[in-house]
Amino acid sequence: MRYQPFDIRLARLRESARRFGWNEVLLGNSAQGRPIVGFIQEGGGQRVLAWSLMHGNEPTGFEALVAFMRHTKFESSYLILPILNPDGAEAFTRHNGEGVDVNRDARAQESAEARALVLAAKRFRPDIALNLHDQRPRFYPESGTKPATFSLLAPKGHPEVPTPAQQDAQLRAQIILARWTQILFTSWEGGVARFDDQFYPTAFGEFFQEQGIATLTIETGISLGDWTRMAAASQLADLLTDLDTWQAETTMDPSPYLSLPMNASPANEWVIHHANGVLHLRQHEQVVAGVHTCHWMVDTWLDNHPTWIESRTTHAFGSPPIGEVFTTETLQAEGLVPDLGLKI
């Protein structure tokens, strides 16, 4: 479900919490007055803090967390904030209700969302932090030919000279990601990449890693046949389940993660070869008046990049201006929409 109003998402969380024994805690209120809530499960063991919808138009991690909540037994302890940015989630925007990118507010903490996350970490004292995001379809593993369905990052804890605690936190994050890389390769080989760990001082990944909390950033993307990312969400929930019983001593080698191809951009999401030339399209989704739509938008001419869908037709498209939108219906009328699960 790419878009749901905040109230419906919150009701789903509360239903899962009630049935599966999670306690709700209020951590703040957004600028527009929506609650920023966390859900706690005290299972003992390692302490895991996880959040999603920090960017309001990136819901795959939310779906994974809702699925993960519905376990009957937990080995580890959790505090999860599945709707960290309620106003952004309601409007389906990256930024919060005041136009702040919460993931650039870790130090200034000007937004209620950043303060809620800092408060959650202070109270809960996690060993591991999971920062769950979505990326645009056009990211791909460098030199690869598929979209990057999972792009992984263990951020640096210091721009130059990390302390032993910061080094240890990053290594623990890399080791978890190495294990996840191996799990992902069974179903998603060629669709897994890693980000470079350039230090972004204002981002939460670096902020928590700096404090010695092993922090993982996961960016989920599309795969062909899964443009709604529900399969990716299900896989992410399975990774969280694996982490529940993970023991640091059993695997200590970060190299499967470190040898992943780098995340690259941009790719062409769709190329149509037609009678008048070539048309490059990219997926464009938005929510207007509570209605989510998904269109194809004419993109800039970009050559020598991977293409996720390629169509050939004798139909002439002319030269539509960059930014022009094609609805799925328009393209279907031309016989040009393959069955790739674009109905969201």
Ligand SMILES: [Zn+2]
């Ligand atoms: Zn994001």
